[in-house]
Each structure stands twice: as structure tokens, then as C-alpha cells.
Amino acid sequence: MRIVVVGASLAGLRAAQALRAAGHADEVVVIGDEARAPYTRPPLSKELLAGAHTVEQCDFPSDEVDVSWRLGAAAAGLDRAAREVVLADGERVAYDRLIVATGCRARTWNGPGAELDGLHTLRDLDDALKLRAALTDGTPRVAVVGAGFVGAEVASTARRLGLDVTLVDVAPHPLLPLGPLLGGRCADMHREEGVTVKLATGVQGFRGRGAAGTGGAADRVPAAGEHDRVAAVVLADGSEVAADVVVVALGAIPNTEWLAGSGLTLDPGLVCDATLTSLDDPDVLGAGDVVSWPHPLAAGETIRVEHWTNAAEQGAAAARNALAPPAERTPYAAAPYFWSDQYDVKIQAVGLPGRAERVELVEQSPEGDRLVAVGVRDGRVVAAIAFNAVRRLAWYRRQLADPPRVDELREAVAADSRSLGMPPAEVVS
Amino acid sequence: MKVHVDMNLCQAHGECVFAAPDVFELHDDDSLTWVEEVGEDRRAEVEQAVQVCPMMAIKLEG
Numbered sequence: 389m390r391i392v393v394v395g396a397s398l399a400g401l402r403a404a405q406a407l408r409a410a411g412h413a414d415e416v417v418v419i420g421d422e423a424r425a426p427y428t429r430p431p432l433s434k435e436l437l438a439g440a441h442t443v444e445q446c447d448f449p450s451d452e453v454d455v456s457w458r459l460g461a462a463a464a465g466l467d468r469a470a471r472e473v474v475l476a477d478g479e480r481v482a483y484d485r486l487i488v489a490t491g492c493r494a495r496t497w498n499g500p501g502a503e504l505d506g507l508h509t510l511r512d513l514d515d516a517l518k519l520r521a522a523l524t525d526g527t528p529r530v531a532v533v534g535a536g537f538v539g540a541e542v543a544s545t546a547r548r549l550g551l552d553v554t555l556v557d558v559a560p561h562p563l564l565p566l567g568p569l570l571g572g573r574c575a576d577m578h579r580e581e582g583v584t585v586k587l588a589t590g591v592q593g594f595r596g597r598g599a600a601g602t603g604g605a606a607d608r609v610p611a612a613g614e615h616d617r618v619a620a621v622v623l624a625d626g627s628e629v630a631a632d633v634v635v636v637a638l639g640a641i642p643n644t645e646w647l648a649g650s651g652l653t654l655d656p657g658l659v660c661d662a663t664l665t666s667l668d669d670p671d672v673l674g675a676g677d678v679v680s681w682p683h684p685l686a687a688g689e690t691i692r693v694e695h696w697t698n699a700a701e702q703g704a705a706a707a708r709n710a711l712a713p714p715a716e717r718t719p720y721a722a723a724p725y726f727w728s729d730q731y732d733v734k735i736q737a738v739g740l741p742g743r744a745e746r747v748e749l750v751e752q753s754p755e756g757d758r759l760v761a762v763g764v765r766d767g768r769v770v771a772a773i774a775f776n777a778v779r780r781l782a783w784y785r786r787q788l789a790d791p792p793r794v795d796e797l798r799e800a801v802a803a804d805s806r807s808l809g810m811p812p813a814e815v816v817s
Numbered sequence: 818m819k820v821h822v823d824m825n826l827c828q829a830h831g832e833c834v835f836a837a838p839d840v841f842e843l844h845d846d847d848s849l850t851w852v853e854e855v856g857e858d859r860r861a862e863v864e865q866a867v868q869v870c871p872m873m874a875i876k877l878e879g
Contacts, residue, residue, distance in 0.1 A: 402868060430871060448873070697832065697869060700868060701869065727871070736831075779843045779844070779845065779847065782831055782834055
């Protein structure tokens with residue numbers, strides 16, 4: 389049985405490893421559009437961007453994985469009738485079982501100023517190296533548009549490099565899924581570190597140096613064939629934020645265009661059942677950021693999770709299920725885990741904070757620097773979020789296997805000698 | 818088999834503790850300790866810990 393994995397990042401790599409670990413001895417082909425062997429992405433906004441990690445430190449050990457790597461080969465189509473993946477150059481790769489692990493790409497800015505030099509997105513290693521080069525070329529003024537996890541981490545890294553940083557988001561607080569209480573703390577943290585934070589602030593576009601120049605020596609009309617460089621972010625009210633480097637961090641889009649016309653259900657992620665098997669074809673499974681699948685913490689509604697651990701675990705789970713007949717496949721139902729490092733704060737979360745109706749603080753250290761909050765929906769805990777409190781988070785993670793009512797959880801925390809302490813009474817949001 | 822953790826890489830995510838609670842332990846100061854010599858009966862869970870460590874800090878020998 390020949391198994392083809394499309395996507396050679398974390399989910400695809402873990403799928404390939406799990407196929408071999410499960411004893412699958414037949415051919416495994418892993419197709420990836422990047423020419424580079426699999427690497428880990430979390431450092432791209434943090435350690436690599438800061439210069440603390442080298443490119444080599446981001447490489448996964450993948451040499452010993454005994455599969456046929458087809459790197460630098462983008463999948464362009466899927467012919468399910470023929471059971472073939474069609475590559476961009478027209479070559480066809482036959483499969484008996486297919487694992488779709490094509491991930492996401494960064495959403496780009498398509499409005500005014502999209503053509504300007506100096507606009508960056510951050511998704512892959514090349515993006516990170518270009519951004520690092522821009523951040524370390526003199527002392528550029530940096531504007532980050534979008535205060536989600538990538539935007540907030542880039543702002544943190546750029547600020548710690550000593551740069552002037554402005555963080556802009558149309559939302560009322562950063563890290564939208566974490567709610568206003570923790571998002572507000574995140575905004576405070578960035579402000580205390582010296583970042584200019586502009587919330588509830590829309591962006592019209594970006595202005596180049598050549599147009600309506602600011603009078604500096606660099607202002608000139610670009611020559612033919614040369615792009616103008618960005619000079620400012622134009623905000624919704626017409627005011628401007630001067631910037632030499634702009635990072636557009638507006639989220640990610642699943643890479644499923646190559647599946648259009650295949651007959652597979654797309655939302656736009658690849659819609660799968662609880663066992664990561666596509667709804668339309670038992671020989672096609674999915675893993676990682678690209679997959680929409682029903683999760684028990686979401687009351688069986690489909691979710692898509694764009695986090696490292698989900699990609700790692702789903703890659704392995706999809707591989708094991710690909711080797712089994714459909715009736716013997718097992719659900720993937722782990723509570724998602726993710727983290728974000730900003731300045732000296734490690735934010736870690738389990739569950740589905742984005743589905744919470746509110747986020748409540750349940751523990752806080754007397755100094756206020758460590759805390760745990762829970763996301764609540766219909767009275768039950770659907771997520772736990774920790775700031776600098778990893779050891780506590782493990783306990784909450786176990787609770788999510790059978791989500792307790794929030795009042796029950798609060799009673800258990802109050803009786804737990806390992807609790808960080810009771811938070812002040814302010815705090816429900 | 819022997820378990821190695823590169824503490825220069827470890828960032829106390831706690832994923833290994835969740836995967837193999839009898840082998841890895843996180844302490845109050847977020848430091849990690851682990852059982853260095855592990856029996857075969859624990860191989861599956863320690864391999865899981867290797868796979869889910871976001872920092873790729875855990876190595877198995879033997």
C-alpha cells in the first residue's frame with residue numbers, strides 16, 4: 389500500500405515517522421512545496437528572528453526518516469478517480485492512501501500600498517530571514533498590523549532588538565481568542581515594554597515614500613521597474629504611523645486550492661470526521677492546520693487548529709488511521725495546546741479559548757505575575773490559559789478530558805494547596 | 818534505554834510530563850527532572866514525549 393503525504397512540514401513529517409513506527413514497510417512519498425527539509429516554525433517569530441537560534445537549530449532531524457522526499461514540488465491538483473496527486477509540473481504521483489497536510493499560508497494585504505517594498509508577512513523560513521535582515525538593517529521603525537499571536541510575538545522580538553515598534557489592530561485588544569481580560573494584560577505588557585499599542589484602530593493602507601513624501605532625503609519617485617518603499621501605515625482616521633518595516637500579521641488561510649474540483653468538502657479547510665478521514669473519501673485523510681474536524685470540546689462542531697502540537701499529534705494520528713480500515717480508525721480528540729512567548733511571559737493554553745463566552749481569572753500569585761484563567765461556555769470550562777504557570781496548567785489539562793462546571797472547578801482550586809492564590813475580586817470578563 | 822534532555826533547549830512546556838508522567842516531572846520553579854534509565858515498558862510513552870517536545874530537547878538512546 390503506497391501512502392502519499394502532501395505537505396512536508398510538522399504534520400507531514402510526524403505522519404511519515406508514525407507510518408514507519410507502526411511498521412508500514414511499503415512506499416511512503418512526502419511531497420512539499422518548499423525545497424528545504426522540514427523545520428520547526430515557532431522560533432521564526434522569536435528565537436530565529438531575534439538571532440538567538442540559527443537556521444540549523446530549526447531543522448527537524450528528518451534524515452533518518454526512510455521515505456521518498458519530493459521537496460520543492462508543489463501539489464497542484466488531486467485526481468481521485470485515478471488516485472493520483474498532480475504536481476505543478478504535471479507529474480502524477482499515485483497513492484493508495486493520501487494524507488493531506490498542506491497547512492496554511494499567511495493572509496496578505498491586498499489593499500492600497502500592497503505593492504510597496506518593506507511589507508512583510510511571516511510564515512516560512514524565507515519570510516523570517518527576510519524580516520530579520522530588515523530588522524537588523526540600521527534601526528528601522530517597525531509597524532506590526534495585527535495583534536494576534538504572530539503579530540504580538542514579532543512586536544515583542546522587534547522591541548527587544550531595541551527598535552521603535554507600533555502594534556495596530558482593529559480589535560479592542562490583542563490575542564482576540566483569549567478575551568478582553570488577558571488580552572488587556574497583553575496590551576499593558578507591550579506598553580510597559582515601550583511599544584506604541586493602537587487598538588480598535590483600522591488600517592486604510594500603506595503609503596510609499598514617493599507619494600506625498602515626508603520631506604526626508606529618501607523621498608523620491610521610484611524609477612521604472614523599482615518598487616517604492618513603505619513610509620507609513622495610513623490608519624482609518626487618515627492619521628499615519630511612520631514605518632520603515634511593516635509586518636502584516638492578519639492570520640492564515642488553509643492551503644486547499646489544489647483540492648478544488650476534487651469533490652472533497654472544503655470549508656475552506658479539508659473537512660474530516662472525528663478520525664481525520666475526509667467526509668467524501670475513506671482513502672483521503674488530513675492532518676494539521678489544514679483540517680476541519682469535529683471536536684468534543686466544541687460540542688461536535690468542526691474546528692480548525694493552527695498550533696504546533698496539534699500538527700504534530702494529528703500527523704501521527706492520521707498516519708495510524710490511514711493504515712487501518714475505516715471501521716477501526718480512532719478519533720483524534722486531544723484538547724489543543726499552544727503557547728506564546730512575549731518578553732518574559734510564557735503564555736500557555738489548553739482547550740478552545742476562542743469558543744469561550746467569557747474568560748475568568750481563577751488563580752493569581754500575590755505578585756500578580758503568574759495566573760491561570762479559564763474560558764467558560766454554557767457554564768462549563770472549555771479552556772485554561774496560564775501566564776508563567778506551566779506547572780498548574782497540567783492539572784487543568786486533565787480536567788478538560790471531562791470538562792467540569794466552572795463553579796465546581798473554582799471549588800477544587802480553592803481547596804488545592806498548589807494553587808497560585810486567589811485573584812482579587814475585580815475580574816470577570 | 819537512556820533519556821537525555823538538553824536543558825539549554827527546554828522551555829518547560831510540560832508536554833513530556835503530559836506524555837510520560839512517570840518519567841518526567843516539572844517542579845515549582847519550572848525546572849524539569851526525569852528518570853534517566855527507563856525500562857522497555859515505558860518506550861511508547863517516552864517516544865511520544867520526544868515527538869511532542871516543541872523544543873526537540875529530548876533524545877533517546879538504546
